Amino acid sequence: MAREYAKHCPASPMKNSLLVTAAILLIIQAASCQRVRVETEVEAYPTESVDLRCQFVDGGNTKLTQVSWIWEPTEGQRDNIAVFHPTYGESFPESPFSGRVRFIKGTLTSPSITITSLKMADAGRYTCEYATYPSGNEQGTTNLVMLAKPKNSASPVVVQASTSGKPVVVAQCEAADSKPAATIKWMGAVGGTENTTSVKGPDGTVTVRSEYLIVPTPEDNGKEVTCIISQRTQDKPQTFPMKLAVEYPPTVSIVGYDNNWYIGRTDAVLTCQATGNPAPTTVTWTVMSGPMPDTVQINANKLIVRKVDEAVNTTFVCEVKNRLGVSKHQVTTAVIEQRKITAGPSTAGIIGGTIGVVLFLLAIVSAVIILVRKRKQNAVNGDGPPKHKPPPPVKAGSSTEMLNKPVTDSVLTETQPFSNVYYETSGEPVTDLDACDDDDDNTVGGGAANGGGPAVLEDSIQYADVDDTLNDEALPPYSDADDHHVDQPPSAAVARGESFVSAAMYV
Template structure:
């Protein structure tokens, strides 16, 4: 740029205007330093006699802040820049300067002006812009939920002492409005303030608004999200729960709970009784009223009162004490005891029945489990022709003797073990079948238990006073100490014969 005193520029004047080279605009920040460049080019036959820097503030008069003369050197006239300005090279062709410790007031126009011969003064101007980063902040405003329908400020956002002025935008889910103002400072900075207005209701709790600040010194906008749920306030509401209309005398640990909501949350809960003094059986624990044992003293009205900084709320419940008929807490125990007793009695009865049945079966000659009894699956059975040496005649009503493997050498009598018709004589085959029949067949004979017992008594009475139907003699001496059949090996039969036990083995 250049200044001329002529309304019309001649070619020679235009050429001279291009010879002072400067930077049109420079940005800097407070407390920093800045270089202002200036250079004279294509001087030709032009003689440079002196160069000066002139500062022109945004508002105010021009000041000469630095001068360079090829003979007298550097000079710094009295100005606000004393001590903060200096030449970088100190030559006529390159008289660039540095200004340190910048202030916001240093902003303005800086002109590098040459005194030449014969062209006169030639100059170039740089616009110095001092930028200031704003101090950004945002905060919610505590308000009470509105019932008047008028919008109130619920959040605010500010960009203070910035240059140039910042811009503020709002984004939100609640559909409020904003109001933005700005104020200019003495040093040229600008403070921008914006508020967000809303008719707050409880339904707005949990919704979010965001303040967004944009400014030239920032790489990107700065955002401040704010939730209104923590700042939309309302007085507390309260209710008492836990009364079930079953406060009978003697009941223990009856509890009433005072539930309260509000924003901010209620911090003060107080219990009182309408009858006056709180009963001795009542214990207070925060928002709970605990009755250790119900009696006539708690037949009253209990009141719960809660507070927050916006108000007070109360709720009450009347408790009616009734007579105890059956303690519900013991009903389950009584029913359980009765059921348990019945089950135990049924178990004992079943056990006795099993034992009696097994005893009867064993008494008749077979156990219930299928193991050998009086007549086992393995028995030696004897019968048939009589012995000529030991026979005593026919005796079909005599007892039957068997030898059991479980008791070697023993003689056992089992009267009328055969379950046939009364008075009939069992054969060896019948006895064998009776010992081998399965459990299902044996149960068929259970019905004949009484008749069998009578039959046993008949045999017992028949045998009284009779001569035994068998005679066993030892013949060791008669036969030279050797007997064809050992005495212990002989057994008397019902038909009067005596046979060896080894005769038949099943």
């Protein structure tokens, strides 16, 4: 509003000068007041004590004459409660603080006081005022705030289940005689509403009350609501969990009849189950067809048939009472000639568990069988590692290899299965010239002449016996060094340590 007023009513030059003068005077007064050092605000509690400190600093040439403590409980009221004079000493005028106030040191420069047995009515402004020369009176003011811890309480309210649909108070919470006023909140899963009021006391305290309202039903009985009280003097909010107390007439049900009451069955039991608030006080069993059969025994809320016969082929009634009303429930029993065979839940569970274990074991056995068969199949197909150590390789491109090579490869391939002998195609073969036999005439292949390899020619001759066509085939002609054709291949006998080169072969 001040801003709006300033917009419509601009200040005149004279008003501006007055404002500046007032500001200067306030600054000068504040500078002078700073020499009286006090605490701005002090908090205290009833029945306790409080120290109000005051000190005059930077006296300089200022002469201190007297110091007084003035109490202002309300605006416009000022009462002297303590005076100190350097010559006449301490003085405590008649006031509400008589006998409860004293100086801590009793000096002009430090005239702090202590007030004991505090009351809520002691709250107010306390001014430490100096009489000085030549500047006059100087002062400092402390605001004493009296705090009161609340007296917290909470309790459920016993109600009856509502039939009108109107909400009623089911719980209440109170924070009494607190200063400042407390705040109350509710938490609950029943969807209620709250109503909070506050009342001020004569000593400045406040009492806050809050009520929790719902439309009560039997299902709400025993449900929990929580009252939460927060206040300045508390370290943390205080909580009050409460269980609702909703009263309602009893509800009744009969359990235990399984439609299998056969003649001769023993100890058949019916149970009358009842709930209510307050708890049911009486349970009564009756029979609609007349008197209770002789084979029936009553034990509180249980009806026990010692031996089933035609007499219990009737209707049983259970009646339950509490303070709010009466409720009944009935069941009609039918007696049969023979027992019904039914699989109980325990038997079904055992059978199901057994079947599950058997299926699990069968799955494991099947997996093992499949694994074993796969390994056998791999072994038959030759997918596994070689079972025989391969012989030393024959040097590729040598004349000895050409001599020992079968004449007709196509025939051998078609008539003789491949051997399982493995040959390596890389690496330089090792030639053992010392392995040559002395009897060259009896050696068809092998030894040094064959590079230390197996007698391939013998194998060729053996293969040739399989097919008669091989007998008619002649070895290819050979030529000597002068290009003359010869019928026999060069001698395989070579001096030890010498090397040889096969002659050219015509194909």
